[in-house]
Amino acid sequence: MYARNLYVLAGSLGFFAVVSFVLAFTGVMQESGAPSQASLWRTIGILLVIGALIASLLGVLQQMFEQAERRDVERRQAERERRRRG
DSSP, rough: HHHHHHHHHHHHHHHHHHHHHHHHHHHGGTTTTSSOOOHHHHHHHHHHHHHHHHHHHHHHHHHHHHHHHHHHHHHHHHHHHHHHHH
């Protein structure tokens, strides 16, 4: 259940990282009133990509542990059923 939330977080961070990179590499910086430090936008983009990768890794690990726990519960229930019958 939590893995899905982490995937959504990773997707959001990835989207904002792409936006940051687009802002850093386009001519939008030449407009008046726009933030003009392209290196700052690149740094923010890199940090957001790293955050997205960490969130997706945690989501994968969470999903793996949930699956292992679910299979363990199913195995225990099947074992109890076998004991009752046999």
